[in-house]
Amino acid sequence: MKGLLSLLSLFLLLTSASLTSGYELKNVTFKTKDVGTVVFSHKDHLQQKTIKNNCKACHKEGTNKLGSHTMADMEKGRSCGACHNGNKAFALANCEKCHLTKQVSLKSKEIGPITFSHKSHLSRQRCEGCHAAIFKAGPNSPVGMAAMEKGKSCGACHDKQKAFGLEKCSACHPTKDVTYKIAGAAPVKFSHDFHLGMYKCQDCHGVMFGKPGKRSKAKMADMEKGKSCGACHDDKQAFSVKGSCAKCHRVL
Numbered sequence: 001m002k003g004l005l006s007l008l009s010l011f012l013l014l015t016s017a018s019l020t021s022g023y024e025l026k027n028v029t030f031k032t033k034d035v036g037t038v039v040f041s042h043k044d045h046l047q048q049k050t051i052k053n054n055c056k057a058c059h060k061e062g063t064n065k066l067g068s069h070t071m072a073d074m075e076k077g078r079s080c081g082a083c084h085n086g087n088k089a090f091a092l093a094n095c096e097k098c099h100l101t102k103q104v105s106l107k108s109k110e111i112g113p114i115t116f117s118h119k120s121h122l123s124r125q126r127c128e129g130c131h132a133a134i135f136k137a138g139p140n141s142p143v144g145m146a147a148m149e150k151g152k153s154c155g156a157c158h159d160k161q162k163a164f165g166l167e168k169c170s171a172c173h174p175t176k177d178v179t180y181k182i183a184g185a186a187p188v189k190f191s192h193d194f195h196l197g198m199y200k201c202q203d204c205h206g207v208m209f210g211k212p213g214k215r216s217k218a219k220m221a222d223m224e225k226g227k228s229c230g231a232c233h234d235d236k237q238a239f240s241v242k243g244s245c246a247k248c249h250r251v252l
C-alpha cells in the first residue's frame with residue numbers, strides 16, 4: 001500500500017504540469033518539540049509568481065520528501081531557508097509567521113485567571129527567549145510567586161529591569177467588581193480597582209477574606225466586630241459599617 005502511494009505521488013510529480021487543475025495537494029504539518037507546529041501550504045506556495053506551479057522549485061526530480069531539517073540547516077539555505085532568507089520570501093527571523101501561536105489561557109487555582117499574551121510578547125521576544133529555557137510549550141506545572149521572585153517562570157523577565165516587576169499584581173492577575181446580592185437589603189458592589197489603589201491582594205486575601213473564588217458569608221453583626229469589610233470599615237481606616245449604609249448598599 002505504502003509503495004503504491006509513493007509510486008502514485010512519483011507519478012504525480014512527473015506529470016505536475018497538468019495536475020494542479022484536478023488534484024489538490026495537501027498541507028504538510030511539521031511538529032516540533034518546543035515551538036509547536038508549522039503548516040506548509042502547497043496551495044499558497046504554488047500561487048506565488050516566483051514559483052508558478054513549478055514543483056522543481058522545491059522537489060528534486062522523483063522525490064517528495066525534503067528530509068528533516070533544523071533551523072541551523074535552514075539558516076544555511078536548506079529546506080524553507082532556500083527562499084525564506086529575506087530575499088525571495090520573508091526571513092527566518094519572523095518565527096511567528098511559520099510557528100503559529102495561539103492565545104494561551106493561564107490560570108492559578110488559588111487566584112484565578114492570569115493575563116498572558118503571546119502576541120504582545122512576540123513584539124519584543126522570540127520563541128527561543130522562552131521556549132524551552134523558561135517554559136515548555138505545553139502545560140507547565142505551577143511554580144508559585146515565591147519561585148518567581150527568585151527568577152523562575154515569568155520572574156525571569158518581570159524583575160523591574162527587563163519588564164515591570166512582580167509587585168504589580170493586577171497587571172497579571174486581572175480583577176473584577178464583586179456584587180453581593182442580599183435578601184432583604186440593597187445589593188453591595190465591591191470595587192477591586194478602587195481598593196487596589198490602596199492595598200495589595202495579600203492585604204485582604206488570606207486575611208479577612210479567603211482565597212479568591214470562595215465567597216465569604218458575613219452578617220452585619222460580624223462586620224461590626226471587625227470581620228469581613230468591617231476589618232477596615234471601622235470609622236478609623238474607612239467609613240464605618242455601623243452607619244453609612246447607603247455607601248455600600250446601593251440600588252444598582
Ligand code: HEC
Pocket residue numbers: 009012013016019020025026028040042045046051053054055056057058059064065066067068
Ligand atoms: C515551495 C516548495 C514546494 C513546492 C513548489 C512544491 N512542494 Fe511538494 N512539498 C514541499 C514540502 C516542504 C513537502 C514536505 C516534505 C517533507 O515532509 O519532507 C512537500 C511534500 C510533497 C508531497 C508529499 C506530501 C505528503 O502528504 O506526504 C507531494 C506528493 C508533493 N509535495 C508534491 C508536489 C507537487 C506535485 C508539486 C508541484 C505541483 C509540489 N509538491 C510543489 C514543498 C513544495
Ligand code: HEC
Pocket residue numbers: 038039040041044045048050051057058079080081082083084088089090097098
Ligand atoms: C521556492 C521558495 C520557497 C520555499 C522553498 C519555501 N517558501 Fe514559503 N513562501 C515563499 C514565497 C515566495 C512566499 C510569499 C512571499 C512572502 O510571504 O514573503 C512564501 C510564503 C510563506 C508563508 C506565508 C503564506 C501565507 O499564508 O501568506 C508561510 C507560512 C511559508 N511560506 C512557510 C514555508 C515553510 C514552512 C517552508 C518550508 C517547509 C517554505 N515556506 C518554503 C517561497 C518559498
Ligand code: HEC
Pocket residue numbers: 030031032033034035038067068069070071072080081084091092093094095096097098099126127128
Ligand atoms: C519559513 C518558516 C520558518 C520560520 C520563519 C522559522 N521556522 Fe523554525 N521550523 C520550521 C519548520 C518547517 C521546522 C520543522 C523542520 C523539520 O522538522 O524538518 C522548524 C523547526 C524548528 C525547531 C526545531 C528544530 C530545531 O532547529 O531545533 C525550532 C527550535 C525552531 N524551528 C525555532 C524557530 C525560531 C526560534 C524561529 C525564529 C528565529 C523559527 N524557527 C523560524 C519553519 C520555520
Ligand code: HEC
Pocket residue numbers: 034035036037095096099100101102103104106116118121122125126127128129130131135136137138139140141
Ligand atoms: C515571553 C515568553 C514566551 C515567548 C516569547 C513565546 N512563548 Fe510560547 N508559551 C509561553 C507560555 C507562558 C506558554 C504557556 C505554558 C503553559 O501553559 O504552562 C506558552 C505556550 C506555548 C505553546 C503551547 C500552547 C499551544 O498553543 O499549544 C506553544 C505551541 C508555544 N507556546 C509556541 C511558541 C512559539 C512558536 C513562539 C515564538 C513564535 C513562542 N511560543 C513564544 C511563553 C512564551
Ligand code: HEC
Pocket residue numbers: 106107108110111114141142143144145146153154155158165166167168169170171172173200201202
Ligand atoms: C508577571 C506576572 C505576574 C505578576 C506581576 C504577579 N503574578 Fe502571581 N502568578 C502569576 C502566574 C503565572 C501564576 C500561576 C503560575 C505559577 O504559579 O507558576 C501566579 C500565581 C499566583 C498565586 C498562586 C500561587 C502562589 O504563589 O501561592 C498567588 C497567590 C499570586 N500569584 C499572587 C500574586 C500577588 C499577590 C502578586 C503581587 C504582589 C502577584 N501574584 C504578581 C503571574 C504573576
Ligand code: HEC
Pocket residue numbers: 106114115116117120121124125129130134153154155156157158162163164171172
Ligand atoms: C522573556 C522575558 C519575559 C517573560 C519570560 C515574560 N514576560 Fe511578560 N513582558 C515582557 C516584556 C519585555 C514586556 C513589556 C515591557 C513591560 O511592560 O514592562 C512584558 C509585558 C507583559 C504584560 C503587559 C502587556 C500585556 O500583554 O498585556 C503582561 C500582562 C505580561 N508581560 C505577563 C507575563 C506573564 C504572566 C508571564 C509568565 C507566564 C510573562 N509575562 C513572562 C517580558 C517577558
Ligand code: HEC
Pocket residue numbers: 111112113169170173174175176177178190192195196199200201202203204205209210212213214215216217
Ligand atoms: C480590599 C480587599 C481586597 C483586595 C486588596 C483584593 N481583593 Fe480580591 N476579593 C475581595 C473580596 C471581598 C472578594 C469577594 C469574595 C469574598 O467575599 O470573599 C474578592 C474576590 C476575588 C476574586 C474572585 C472574584 C469573584 O467574582 O468572586 C478574585 C479572582 C480576586 N479577588 C483576586 C484578587 C487579586 C488578584 C487581587 C490583587 C491584585 C485582589 N483580589 C485584591 C477583596 C480584595
Ligand code: HEC
Pocket residue numbers: 188189190191194195198199203204208228229230231232233237238239247248
Ligand atoms: C483592607 C481594608 C478594606 C477592606 C477589607 C474593605 N475596604 Fe472598602 N475601603 C477602604 C478604604 C481605606 C476606603 C476609602 C476610605 C473611605 O472612603 O472612608 C474604602 C472605600 C470603600 C467604598 C467607597 C468607594 C467606592 O468604591 O465607591 C466602598 C463602597 C467600599 N469601600 C466597600 C467595601 C466593601 C463592600 C468591603 C467588603 C466586601 C470593603 N469595602 C472592604 C478599605 C477597605
Ligand code: HEC
Pocket residue numbers: 180182184185188216217218219220221228229230233239240241242243244245246247248249
Ligand atoms: C462597608 C460596606 C457596608 C456597609 C457600610 C454596610 N453594609 Fe450591610 N452588608 C455589606 C456586605 C458586603 C454584605 C454581605 C456580606 C456577605 O454576604 O458576606 C452586607 C449584608 C447586609 C445584610 C444582610 C446580612 C445580615 O447581616 O442580615 C443586611 C440586612 C445589611 N447588610 C444591612 C446594612 C445596614 C442597615 C447598614 C448600615 C447600618 C449596612 N448594612 C452597612 C456591606 C456593608
